[in-house]
Amino acid sequence: MDGWRQPLLLLWLTSLVATTILGSNAEVVEEEALVKNLTDKLLRVIPHSCNGSSVTELVIEESLITLNETDRLALASYPRLVELHLDGNLVTSIPAKYFSVVPQLRALSLSGNKISSLDPESFSGLDVLSELDLSHNLLTSLHTQIFRRLTNLQVLKLHSNPWNCSCPLLSSIAEAKAAGLTVGGKQITCASPDNQAGRDLLQAAAMCYPSPPSLFTTDPQKAVNSQNSSSHKLNINKDPTPVLGNTWKFAGCVAALAMCTSVLILCAIKGPSLYKLFHNYRHRRLRQEEDAVSTVFSETGRHVNHQTFTFKQDNGQIEEEEEGDGYFEDPYIKSEE
Structure with missing residues (x-):
């Protein structure tokens, strides 16, 4: 039994070493x-x-x-x-x-x-x-x-x-x-x-x-062949001059159109109510003016009637004075009687 264990152990150790080296x-x-x-x-x-x-x-x-x-x-x-x-x-x-x-x-x-x-x-x-x-x-x-x-x-x-x-x-x-x-x-x-x-x-x-x-x-x-033209473009780029285009004109037109459209829309929305308010205001003013005129006329009528009445009284007194002219009463004469 011990005789074949030693060869097996030796074989196992040999295989282990070989595997390690190969790995x-x-x-x-x-x-x-x-x-x-x-x-x-x-x-x-x-x-x-x-x-x-x-x-x-x-x-x-x-x-x-x-x-x-x-x-x-x-x-x-x-x-x-x-x-x-x-x-x-x-x-x-x-x-x-x-x-x-x-x-x-x-x-x-x-x-x-x-x-x-x-x-x-x-x-x-x-x-x-x-x-x-x-x-x-x-x-x-x-x-x-x-x-x-x-x-x-x-x-x-x-x-x-x-x-x-x-x-x-x-x-x-x-x-x-x-x-x-x-x-x-x-x-x-x-x-x-x-x-x-x-x-x-x-x-x-x-x-x-x-x-x-x-x-x-x-x-x-191509850039080498056109070096002169490219150099000219480079000089232009070194001293650029701003060029105004038509963009600002277009922007201005758009802004003006937007403002006009906004005004029209505002008028269409607020127009009827503003007209009604103005109409009511005019009616109130007319009524106030009519009331003021009627008040003035009524006061004027009362003054005229009073003057007429006074004038009639004066006429009566004058008539009475005219009627009494034929009968002058002297107080001395009356005392003698």
């Missing part, structure tokens, strides 16, 4: 699989990922990557990719919606390539992208639509590019600064035109657009 090795392999570094491999295309679901950071630097359609299909095999570093490759341009196959991307570094132009929708689909490095390329301008689609972008590196600091081409930089975007890296200097060469890009943008620009040139190349 730790598996964790190390899994952690290493999260970051895939292929630097200095001189790769011409991005390799497909067999276990791409676990890779979150892909580093392919100092190679021969050009970001063609094959590379795009390879990137689609990294659905959890969060960081992509393609520094020091041969990328010259980025087609529209190229990185939409890795929508979880938060950091994208394209430094040290040969990028001379970007499509307005080159980074369309990267809704969570927060850091973008475009330094050490051949960029002269950026389309304004690029930053409008990167709503979560926080850090942008643009140094070591031959920037054209003509005002029409700096609208995208001014808009990025107005949106609170941090333009990091070393000092960004202008390469052209000659009067702006060596000047700080951000200062040039601030001089051209003191306030956040509201209207931008949709095609930078």
